[in-house]
Amino acid sequence: MNTQQTPIIEMKNIEKHFGRVIALAGVSVEIHPGECHCLLGDNGAGKSTFIKTMSGVHKPTQGEIFFEGKPMHFENPRDAIEAGIATVHQHLAMIPLMSVSRNFFMGNEPERRFGPMKLFDHDYANQVTMEEMRKMGINLRGPDQAVGTLSGGERQTVAIARAVHFGAKVLILDEPTSALGVRQTANVLATIDKVRKQGVSVVFITHNVRHALAVGDRFTVLNRGKTLGTAVRGEITPEELQDMMAGGQEMVALEGSLGGTV
Amino acid sequence: MAQAIPPAEQSDERVKDISSFRKALIRPELGGIVGTMAVFTFFLLFAFDSGMFNSQGVMNWSIVSAQFMIIAVGACLLMIAGEFDLSVGSMIGFAGMIIAIFTVTLGWPAWMSIFMTFIICIAIGGLNGWIVIRTGLPSFIVTLAFLFILRGFTIFLPQVIERKTIIGGIKDASEGDWLAGMFGGKIFGGLFTWLGDIGAIATFERGSRIGEPVVDGIPMLIIWAIGLVIFGHILLTKTKFGNWIFAAGGDAEAARNSGVPVSRVKIMMFMFSAFCATVFAVCQVMEFGSAGADRGLLKEFEAIIAVVIGGALLTGGYGSVLGAALGALIFGVVQQGLFFAGVESSLFRVFLGVILLFAVILNTYIRRIITGER
Numbered sequence: 001m002n003t004q005q006t007p008i009i010e011m012k013n014i015e016k017h018f019g020r021v022i023a024l025a026g027v028s029v030e031i032h033p034g035e036c037h038c039l040l041g042d043n044g045a046g047k048s049t050f051i052k053t054m055s056g057v058h059k060p061t062q063g064e065i066f067f068e069g070k071p072m073h074f075e076n077p078r079d080a081i082e083a084g085i086a087t088v089h090q091h092l093a094m095i096p097l098m099s100v101s102r103n104f105f106m107g108n109e110p111e112r113r114f115g116p117m118k119l120f121d122h123d124y125a126n127q128v129t130m131e132e133m134r135k136m137g138i139n140l141r142g143p144d145q146a147v148g149t150l151s152g153g154e155r156q157t158v159a160i161a162r163a164v165h166f167g168a169k170v171l172i173l174d175e176p177t178s179a180l181g182v183r184q185t186a187n188v189l190a191t192i193d194k195v196r197k198q199g200v201s202v203v204f205i206t207h208n209v210r211h212a213l214a215v216g217d218r219f220t221v222l223n224r225g226k227t228l229g230t231a232v233r234g235e236i237t238p239e240e241l242q243d244m245m246a247g248g249q250e251m252v253a254l255e256g257s258l259g260g261t262v
Numbered sequence: 263m264a265q266a267i268p269p270a271e272q273s274d275e276r277v278k279d280i281s282s283f284r285k286a287l288i289r290p291e292l293g294g295i296v297g298t299m300a301v302f303t304f305f306l307l308f309a310f311d312s313g314m315f316n317s318q319g320v321m322n323w324s325i326v327s328a329q330f331m332i333i334a335v336g337a338c339l340l341m342i343a344g345e346f347d348l349s350v351g352s353m354i355g356f357a358g359m360i361i362a363i364f365t366v367t368l369g370w371p372a373w374m375s376i377f378m379t380f381i382i383c384i385a386i387g388g389l390n391g392w393i394v395i396r397t398g399l400p401s402f403i404v405t406l407a408f409l410f411i412l413r414g415f416t417i418f419l420p421q422v423i424e425r426k427t428i429i430g431g432i433k434d435a436s437e438g439d440w441l442a443g444m445f446g447g448k449i450f451g452g453l454f455t456w457l458g459d460i461g462a463i464a465t466f467e468r469g470s471r472i473g474e475p476v477v478d479g480i481p482m483l484i485i486w487a488i489g490l491v492i493f494g495h496i497l498l499t500k501t502k503f504g505n506w507i508f509a510a511g512g513d514a515e516a517a518r519n520s521g522v523p524v525s526r527v528k529i530m531m532f533m534f535s536a537f538c539a540t541v542f543a544v545c546q547v548m549e550f551g552s553a554g555a556d557r558g559l560l561k562e563f564e565a566i567i568a569v570v571i572g573g574a575l576l577t578g579g580y581g582s583v584l585g586a587a588l589g590a591l592i593f594g595v596v597q598q599g600l601f602f603a604g605v606e607s608s609l610f611r612v613f614l615g616v617i618l619l620f621a622v623i624l625n626t627y628i629r630r631i632i633t634g635e636r
């Protein structure tokens with residue numbers, strides 16, 4: 001990974017306060033083109049809050065965001081999407097009651113003219129959805145199948161496929177593997193790898209060190225709203241990462257008593 | 263690209279195949295369709311000779327059903343967008359009353375009163391929506407407040423201005439008005455005269471209208487109902503905006519994160535609900551020739567019941583305008599049918615309750631199949 005080139009996103013000293021809660025207390029991260037940047041941290045570390053400032057959901061209380069070298073102020077998620085930042089949020093990625101194809105094109109509906117009216121081009125949407133799902137290895141019963149009938153892994157895959165299809169330059173995934181089984185996790189990790197090979201930068205959030213090491217190029221650890229530093233693949237061991245996430249000492253003691261199984 | 267993606271068939275092995283017949287049946291409107299068939303079968307068997315199915319009878323329950331349909335379309339789209347409007351009934355009373363005040367008390371031309379009424383009512387609908395969005399309060403509470411506020415004004419205004427609770431004389435004041443005619447008039451009169459002439463429908467046999475058909479045209483009310491149902495159905499299922507309605511009600515946060523302008527969608531649906539209530543009110547005022555302080559009472563619940571019978575989910579994100587229209591039809595046919603059948607009118611509520619329960623149970627079952635809800 002060439003660290004000399006301009007980062008596609010540069011987050012400088014981001015702070016976010018919710019009333020008296022300081023969720024982020026100065027976080028700086030650079031995302032390089034084409035890398036898979038893992039964001040690690042325990043529950044409540046501020047990972048979701050941090051990527052929400054990156055995707056236009058929250059405005060940072062303090063700090064600067066540079067997108068492709070230029071300062072950026074996202075007013076809402078739509079601005080970030082238009083700039084090329086696609087996000088698969090932790091809990092709210094898809095709408096279970098809606099069909100896969102309606103979800104896939106949510107906010108990006110294709111239209112065709114019908115006399116004086118513009119109609120949702122369902123034929124096109126259905127065709128693209130089926131095709132993209134097939135590419136990802138998911139065989140749908142039909143494009144009108146509701147997302148609620150898909151498994152957790154399949155839902156994540158639909159969300160990722162959607163982001164890639166709409167030409168995201170940066171794909172942010174908030175704990176895509178935390179609720180998944182072994183097989184589904186492997187599928188999602190494979191998808192991340194595939195997406196990165198297409199030249200898309202991936203921000204991959206997880207609290208599982210093994211998942212991070214499987215696909216990550218660089219690793220940034222968040223703890224209590226602060227960055228503990230960024231490490232490059234090959235320069236850090238799983239144990240070191242795990243320790244950084246847990247904030248050091250306690251984990252060493254715990255790990256001893258558990259026989260190194262965590 | 264040499265990733266080990268499992269072969270596609272594997273993800274399918276645990277999905278049961280659904281026959282195409284079952285697939286055709288499994289639709290949100292199924293409860294409404296079954297209910298409609300049940301209701302018609304019942305009345306064809308037990309009230310066929312009551313006059314319910316001659317031209318006058320059909321027109322009678324069609325008009326009542328059309329009234330329900332007009333407000334059901336608004337309630338349906340709003341419910342799918344994830345919100346309620348409990349102020350529909352009061353809005354009907356309020357809209358009727360201000361039309362009466364404009365035309366009769368102030369002497370405005372009917373078209374101007376109707377136009378102003380639409381603007382005022384749609385603005386109030388927008389205010390409902392704006393408060394819901396800005397405060398984050400449940401729309402149930404906000405529109406409940408407007409239920410009282412609007413009803414209060416509807417009783418207060420005519421008493422202060424005219425010293426009575428019913429304002430009449432609207433028919434004379436709006437005679438020949440082009441816009442009033444679009445709500446109170448009838449069309450296809452020639453067709454019905456011809457049908458009467460060839461004996462297809464009954465004609466009056468004595469009195470001043472002897473020789474004229476007993477049904478002399480399709481009231482504009484019915485045209486509005488059909489038009490709104492078609493409009494609502496196309497908007498919901500065939501447009502980009504329709505996708506936003508589903509998304510806003512399905513999960514507002516997820517929709518917003520995907521770039522859907524959720525607040526705008528919801529506010530517009532509140533305005534549409536107010537529009538539908540106003541259409542109802544104008545048609546009613548033009549038909550009766552008067553506005554009363556108690557008009558529209560409980561209409562919000564009747565609209566919501568029709569929508570729920572039609573397969574919509576009370577919590578939003580799922581439903582069908584066609585289903586809601588069938589729900590309204592069931593409502594109208596049952597209400598008038600029991601009257602024709604000479605059944606004690608209080609039994610209407612029993613019958614309606616049974617149908618409501620039955621349709622909703624069926625709908626819940628279907629929805630689980632479609633959406634994989636647990």
Ligand SMILES: Nc1ncnc2c1ncn2[C@@H]1O[C@H](COP(=O)(O)OP(=O)(O)O)[C@@H](O)[C@H]1O
Pocket residue numbers: 018021022023041042043044045046047048049050
């Ligand atoms: N909208 C909010 N209002 C108040 N506090 C919040 C809000 N969102 C997050 N927080 C707080 O910020 C901290 C970080 O949360 P989060 O970013 O979700 O952590 P993570 O994703 O790393 O588990 C938590 O203490 C959480 O309670």
Ligand SMILES: [Mg+2]
Pocket residue numbers: 047048049090174175
């Ligand atoms: Mg989180």
